Amino acid sequence: xxxxxxxxxxxxxxxxxxxxxxxxxxxxxxxxxxxxxxxxxxxxxxxxxxxxxxxxxxxxxxxxxxxxxxxxxxxxxxxxxxxxxxxxxxxxxxxxxxxxxxxxxxxxxxxxxxxxxxxxxxxxxxxxxxxxxxxxxxxxxxxxxxxxxxxxxxxxxxxxxxxxxxxxxxxxxxxxxxxxxxxxxxxxxxxxxxxxxxxxxxxxxxxxxxxxxxxxxxxxxxxxxxxxxxxxxxxxxxxxxxxxxxxxxxxxxxxxxxxxxxxxxxxxxxxxxxxxxxxxxxxxxxxxxxxxxxxxxxxxxxxxxxxxxxxxxxxxxxxxxxxxxxxxxxxxxxxxxxxxxxxxxxxxxxxxxxxxxxxxxxxxxxxxxxxxxxxxxxxxxxxxxxxxxxxxxxxxxxxxxxxxxxxxxxxxxxxxxxxxxxxxxxxxxxxxxxxxxxxxxxxxxxxxxxxxxxxxxxxxxxxxxxxxxxxxxxxxxxxxxxxxxxxxxxxxxxxxxxxxxxxxxxxxxxxxxxxxxxxxxxxxxxxxxxxxxxxxxxxxxxxxxxxxxxxxxxxxxxxxxxxxxxxxxxxxxxxxxxxxxxxxxxxxxxxxxxxxxxxxxxxxxxxxxxxxxxxxxxxxxxxxxxxxxxxxxxxxxxxxxxxxxxxxxxxxxxxxxxxxxxxxxxxxxxxxxxxxxxxxxxxxxxxxxxxxxxxxxxxxxxxxxxxxxxxxxxxxxxxxxxxxxxxxxxxxxxxxxxxxxxxxxxxxxxxxxxxxxx
Numbered sequence: 168x169x170x171x172x173x174x175x176x177x178x179x180x181x182x183x184x185x186x187x188x189x190x191x192x193x194x195x196x197x198x199x200x201x202x203x204x205x206x207x208x209x210x211x212x213x214x215x216x217x218x219x220x221x222x223x224x225x226x227x228x229x230x231x232x233x234x235x236x237x238x239x240x241x242x243x244x245x246x247x248x249x250x251x252x253x254x255x256x257x258x259x260x261x262x263x264x265x266x267x268x269x270x271x272x273x274x275x276x277x278x279x280x281x282x283x284x285x286x287x288x289x290x291x292x293x294x295x296x297x298x299x300x301x302x303x304x305x306x307x308x309x310x311x312x313x314x315x316x317x318x319x320x321x322x323x324x325x326x327x328x329x330x331x332x333x334x335x336x337x338x339x340x341x342x343x344x345x346x347x348x349x350x351x352x353x354x355x356x357x358x359x360x361x362x363x364x365x366x367x368x369x370x371x372x373x374x375x376x377x378x379x380x381x382x383x384x385x386x387x388x389x390x391x392x393x394x395x396x397x398x399x400x401x402x403x404x405x406x407x408x409x410x411x412x413x414x415x416x417x418x419x420x421x422x423x424x425x426x427x428x429x430x431x432x433x434x435x436x437x438x439x440x441x442x443x444x445x446x447x448x449x450x451x452x453x454x455x456x457x458x459x460x461x462x463x464x465x466x467x468x469x470x471x472x473x474x475x476x477x478x479x480x481x482x483x484x485x486x487x488x489x490x491x492x493x494x495x496x497x498x499x500x501x502x503x504x505x506x507x508x509x510x511x512x513x514x515x516x517x518x519x520x521x522x523x524x525x526x527x528x529x530x531x532x533x534x535x536x537x538x539x540x541x542x543x544x545x546x547x548x549x550x551x552x553x554x555x556x557x558x559x560x561x562x563x564x565x566x567x568x569x570x571x572x573x574x575x576x577x578x579x580x581x582x583x584x585x586x587x588x589x590x591x592x593x594x595x596x597x598x599x600x601x602x603x604x605x606x607x608x609x610x611x612x613x614x615x616x617x618x619x620x621x622x623x624x625x626x627x628x629x630x631x632x633x634x635x636x637x638x639x640x641x642x643x644x645x646x647x648x649x650x651x652x653x654x655x656x657x658x659x660x661x662x663x664x665x666x667x668x669x670x671x672x673x674x675x676x677x678x679x680x681x682x683x684x685x686x687x688x689x690x691x692x693x694x695x696x697x698x699x700x701x702x703x704x705x706x707x708x709x710x711x712x713x714x715x716x717x718x719x720x721x722x723x724x725x726x727x728x729x730x731x732x733x734x735x736x737x738x739x740x741x742x743x744x745x746x747x748x749x750x751x752x753x754x755x756x757x758x759x760x761x762x763x764x765x766x767x768x769x770x771x772x773x774x775x776x777x778x779x780x781x782x783x784x785x786x787x788x789x790x791x792x793x794x795x796x797x798x799x800x801x802x803x804x805x806x807x808x809x810x811x812x813x814x815x816x817x818x819x820x821x822x823x824x825x826x827x828x829x830x831x832x833x834x835x836x837x838x839x840x841x842x843x844x845x846x847x848x849x850x851x852x853x854x855x856x857x858x859x860x861x862x863x864x865x866x867x868x869x870x871x872x873x874x875x876x877x878x879x880x881x882x883x884x885x886x887x888x889x890x891x892x893x894x895x896x897x898x899x900x901x902x903x904x905x906x907x908x909x910x911x912x913x914x915x916x917x918x919x920x921x922x923x924x925x
Contacts, residue, residue: 206251208243211236213257217376217407217414219243223342237410262339262372277311284315288322296323314340321350330363339370345378352384360385361394376407380417387417387424395421399434409439416445423452428461441469443477450483454490462487463496478509482519489526497523514540518547525554530563545571545579553585561593580611580618587621591628599625603638613643620649627656632665647678655687663691667700682713682720689720689727698731705740715745722751729758734767749780756789765793784816791825795832803829820851827854831861836870843877852884859890868898883918885911 212219212234219234223245232242244250245258280303287296296319303312313336320329321343329347338344344367351360364374364382374382379402386395399418402408408415415438422431431449438445446469453461466484469476476484481504488497501520509516517540524533533551540547548571555564568586571578578586583606590599603622606612612619619642626635635656639649650673657666670688673680680688685708692701705724708714714721721744728737734755741747741755752775759767772790775782782790787810794803807826810816818826823846830839839858846854855878862871871894878887888911895904 205243205247205249205254208236208241209251209254209257212243215406217405217409217411221342221375221377262341262370276306277308280308280312281315284312284319288319291323293320293323293325296320310336314338314343317343318346321346324350324354326350326354326356326359337370339372341367341372341375341378344372345374345381348378348381348385352381352388355388357385357389357391361389361391374401376411376414379407380414383414383417383421387421390425392422392425392427395425408434408437412438412440412442412445415440416442416448419445419452420448423448426456428452428456428458432465441472441474443469443474443480446474447477447479447483450480454483454486457490459487459490476503476507478513478516481509482516485519485523489523492527494524494527494529497527497529514542514544514547518544518550521547522550525550526557528554528558530554530558530560543571543574543576545576545582548576549579549582549585552582552589556585556589556592559592561589561591561595564589565595565598580615583611584618584621587618587625591625594629596626596629596631599629612641616642616644616646616649619644620646620652623649624652624656627653628659630660632656632660632662645676645678647673647681647684650678651681651683651687654684654691658687658691658694661694663695663697666691680707682717685713686720686723689723693727693730696731698728698733698736701727701731701733702736714743718744718746718748718751721746722748722754725751726754726758729754729761732758732762734758734762734764747778747780749775749783749786752778752780753783753785753789756786760789760792763796765797768793769797782814782816784819784822787814787816787818788821788825791822791829795825795829798833800829800833800835818846820849820854823849824851824854824857828857828861831858832864834861834865836861836865836867840870840873850881852878852882852886856886856890859887859894863890863894863897866894866897868894868900883914885915888914 216234218238219236221233222231222235223233233245234243235241245263280299283299284296287293287299296316300316300319303309303316309316313332317329317332317338320326320332326347329343329350332338333340333343333347344363348360348363348367351357351363361382364378364385367378368374379398382398383395385391386398395418402414402418408418415434419431419434422428422434428449431452435441435445435449446465450462450465450469453459453465462483466476466480469480481500484500485497488494488500500523504516504520517536521533521536521540524530524536530551533554537543537547537551548567552564552567552571555561555567564586568578568582568589571582583602586602587599590596590602599622606618606622612622619638622638623635626632626638632653635653639645639653642649650669654666654669654673657663657669666688670680670684673684685704688704689701692698692704701724708720708724714724721740725737725740725744728734728740737755737758741751744751752771756768756771756775759765759771768789772782772786775786787806790806791803794800794806804826807818807822807829810818810822823842827839827842830836830842836858839861843854843858855874858874859871859878862868862874871891875887875891878884888907892904892907892911895901895907
């Protein structure tokens with residue numbers, strides 16, 4: 168062994184130069200070591216290919232590896248010079264090895280062509296790719312390059328040529344078949360993708376993780392649940408899901424798009440490796456199905472697993488907050504977005520924030536988010552317009568609409584739907600007609616029943632039922648939604664019989680009424696006092712099984728019976744509901760209260776609380792009114808005091824009036840007057856009318872005079888004058904009564920003059 172010494176400052180470096188014999192021996196040792204290492208790696212690959220990234224379809228250069236381990240990053244090449252002989256046979260049996268490609272004088276030339284074909288595929292340069300194809304044919308290398316040419320055509324979108332090459336050469340190249348399957352999916356040809364997968368497997372080729380991911384995407388697009396489940400079984404049998412999050416994401420996405428959220432969740436539960444993409448897939452599914460609680464639960468698990476959320480994650484969480492109306496959670500998520508440094512001015516995330524605030528009724532916050540967006544598109548504007556319309560703030564909605572158009576943003580069908588709702592909420596029929604004309608000019612009613620329904624609803628809410636009917640009859644496609652809009656409009660205009668007429672027309676057209684239809688019809692029965700029609704609708708509801716899952720419909724049913732005076736049926740309906748609420752109890756209690764059955768009101772109040780429901784303002788109004796009519800002064804006042812202390816409900820003018828009536832009816836006029844002085848300032852004349860009515864009953868002129876002075880100070884209502892005159896007459900003060908009567912006539916005369924001169 169010869170040694171060469173290099174001096175570098177105070178350091179001495181030794182370079183060892185081997186003799187030729189030593190070099191041969193070392194080379195042999197390295198060769199054997201490489202072979203042993205490759206032998207081990209190939210065995211690991213064949214044992215579980217899912218642990219390796221398949222790089223064959225994305226190789227930039229023929230010298231790059233074909234497979235790379237996901238954890239150790241070790242690599243393998245199918246054409247590696249040091250591959251053990253048994254590997255070649257195994258590769259052949261799996262359709263991964265082309266012997267023609269590995270031998271022959273044209274290997275370097277073939278590699279050059281393959282490299283160029285990959286470049287064409289990546290750049291979607293089909294013209295250059297076709298030229299290379301022709302050159303390959305001229306040189307007699309087609310058999311060696313057919314799979315690569317097919318992959319190029321698949322990536323460039325010429326799927327017929329790609330398939331023709333695979334079929335003509337009876338290709339056993341899994342990458343080429345996978346590329347073709349992927350190409351069909353990108354072009355929306357899911358059926359062809361599945362046919363290709365069957366053809367491929369018919370040739371004896373077994374799909375790998377990449378192929379399965381593509382096939383699952385086809386199943387997702389076609390909603391082919393049965394096929395997807397079979398693939399799931401194959402994947403599970405081969406144990407491919409354990410550490411392959413990409414394949415797992417494709418499986419979850421397939422179940423999500425097929426509406427099988429329980430199965431998607433089960434796949435997630437069985438995984439040991441997660442990433443943000445798979446979580447986003449399932450979050451999106453829950454959000455699209457309106458399962459807001461599940462979205463939040465899944466997000467909590469994601470945080471617990473240590474997976475960092477991104478903009479897509481938060482967009483889904485914000486959608487869930489919007490569905491629940493949970494402004495507190497929404498604000499918490501907003502702070503988290505800021506903490507993580509995510510770009511709030513990102514249009515998608517910013518619009519999700521805006522939409523959440525708008526749907527939760529926090530319009531000032533929604534407006535601030537809108538103003539911070541770098542670009543305001545039609546989706547963002549439509550969200551805030553919808554928020555204003557939902558809150559009945561039609562004027563603000565119209566101002567936003569004008570500002571949107573001033574900025575050059577064109578409205579779409581969603582925007583017009585929101586604006587029509589705003590017009591309906593404020594009775595702006597002139598603006599509604601203008602929007603109608605614009606919709607017609609753009610022929611937007613041809614295939615949009617939601618927009619058509621919004622037009623019907625706008626005219627109905629503005630009281631123009633003739634135009635509402637005309638729009639409905641002119642729609643090319645009529646559905647339950649547009650009929651519901653007209654039926655609801657008829658009910659709002661106290662046209663109950665017309666509502667039932669359109670219900671008959673709806674059924675004659677073969678359309679099935681739903682919970683919204685029946686809720687409107689029950690209101691029509693209430694306004695008409697028609698318990699007979701109500702019973703018929705009740706029977707239809709029972710037949711459809713709608714009460715099992717709709718609390719609003721159950722409340723409307725109880726309310727209808729109560730308002731029609733059929734309190735026994737109202738109670739039976741409430742007892743028959745699968746779930747109850749404070750609102751449905753209120754409907755029954757209001758019915759008892761209107762029929763003067765105070766004891767039943769108080770009994771319901773106790774039952775409501777025993778059932779675990781918290782009373783609200785309406786409940787307490789019924790209770791106070793019942794106590795007043797029953798003369799239960801102490802109990803009534805106790806409930807009044809407990810409103811704030813026990814239930815956290817601030818008394819409104821109706822509650823104050825009830826408790827003043829309670830003391831007034833019992834003759835405690837001084838206490839009633841004292842309460843009036845304690846209550847918040849109000850111009851509501853009802854308070855004074857109640858006290859004056861009590862004074863008339865008990866003949867208390869002194870308190871009456873004080874109440875009359877207060878009642879007439881800022882009010883031109885004639886009721887206090889009539890009551891005061893009656894009190895004076897009852898007290899034998901005819902002269903004072905005449906003075907009050909003359910004042911009343913003078914006020915009435917002034918009112919008439921004001922009307923005529925207006």
